[in-house]
């Protein structure tokens with residue numbers, strides 16, 4: 079009896095360890111979809127912002143998530159270029175953070191992964207407009223530090239990145255919205271964004 083109890087105890091302990099490992103780990107993304115979907119011209123002709131109304135609870139698949147972050151700031155041309163233009167061909171000077179139900183992450187385009195920053199669901203805290211918090215994912219665009227170059231180039235880069243997210247979301251049958259009114263202090267604390275960096279915009283992304 080004692081042996082059975084001990085075996086069950088250790089099985090339970092093992093299960094708990096697996097769960098916490100699953101919750102507190104980085105997300106290795108699938109390779110992005112680089113073909114198919116709607117044509118670019120069709121996506122442009124249909125582009126519109128998500129309605130200021132609740133998103134469906136449906137979460138994007140890892141493939142869809144991978145495609146969206148890649149469109150925002152991923153590598154292309156066999157790893158030699160980027161999906162959006164960065165001045166002087168430099169590496170991205172904008173960080174892309176992703177809030178999901180399972181936590182908050184920083185996108186690493188070199189490793190094609192989302193690095194875990196917090197295992198809390200903070201979607202509803204990102205902005206005060208209620209519909210934004212119903213999205214299954216929220217993208218956050220922030221400068222990597224400051225300095226005259228980054229400050230001079232940042233808005234152009236975020237414009238290109240967010241437009242790519244609009245078009246990729248459209249191609250995948252998803253909706254998004256450029257949002258500049260967000261809870262700055264909450265996001266700075268949650269994502270541990272240093273005083274030199276500046277959040278420029280957020281985008282709720284999901285299905286409607």
Ligand SMILES: Cc1cc2nc3c(=O)[nH]c(=O)nc-3n(C[C@H](O)[C@H](O)[C@H](O)COP(=O)(O)O)c2cc1C
Pocket residue numbers: 125126127128130207255256257258259260
């Ligand atoms: C600079 C900028 C800031 C915006 N900020 C917000 C915002 O804080 N909240 C919001 O719901 N929509 C925001 N929007 C989305 C616009 O309201 C939306 O793009 C506009 O109504 C036009 O709709 P369309 O994108 O479907 O053409 C913003 C858009 C831009 C370009």
